[in-house]
Amino acid sequence: MDSVGLMIGWTLRIGITMSSLIIIFGLILFYAEGQSGYEADRYPTHIKDIMQGCFALKPYGVILMGLLALMLTPVFRVGISIIAFLIEKDYLYTVITLIVFSILIISFYIGRMA
Template sequence: MMQKFKDKDMQVIIGWVLRAGVFISMIVVFIGGVIYLYRHGQSVPNYHDFKGVPAFVQSASGVIHGVFALRGRAIIQMGIILLIATPIIRVAFSAVGFIIEKDRLYTAITFIVLLIILISAFSGYAG
């Protein structure tokens, strides 16, 4: 006989997703920081000229190429992206849980919230 999926089970899964996302992003940022300090730890920064953010961390493809090239700043940026993606993944897991529970109202609300988050993240508009 199949056991009924409980709300508590979904809360436990969501808790693990949040903890894993934060932990993985922390490890990725740490590795990127170590690589960055290994390569640039002895250089003296020039604060007279502001150069801005490097071009390779301004786009998703640049970050991915930078990660594969083992660039410290790109790896740090990837860790930050993972940290930002963690609550988005949590909302997606909540939607799956509501689908399993056959709760149509909360499923619809969760998908609306997920859509708003994704539109605002990819459109670049904050408000």
């Protein structure tokens, strides 16, 4: 396997491992505290609120941060792929990957509006 494939593979492994560890830490906090860290029926829905909850070590905020990291891992992988294809001077795959990256970013934006 070439170095680009290895780099992309490691990006996925690291992203999944980090997000799993964050979620597990949030679950440990949840079981230790016995509550989510938020008032009843009030949970963070925006990235800023999730990050604040995570840094305040609110169990649900930490779990959501892990889930956010898990969702962003493939997006980061596509970004790494763009750079890798540019380094290899493979412009056709660079353009295709840029289109995929644009679709991912647009879908996040549209999903945020809904």
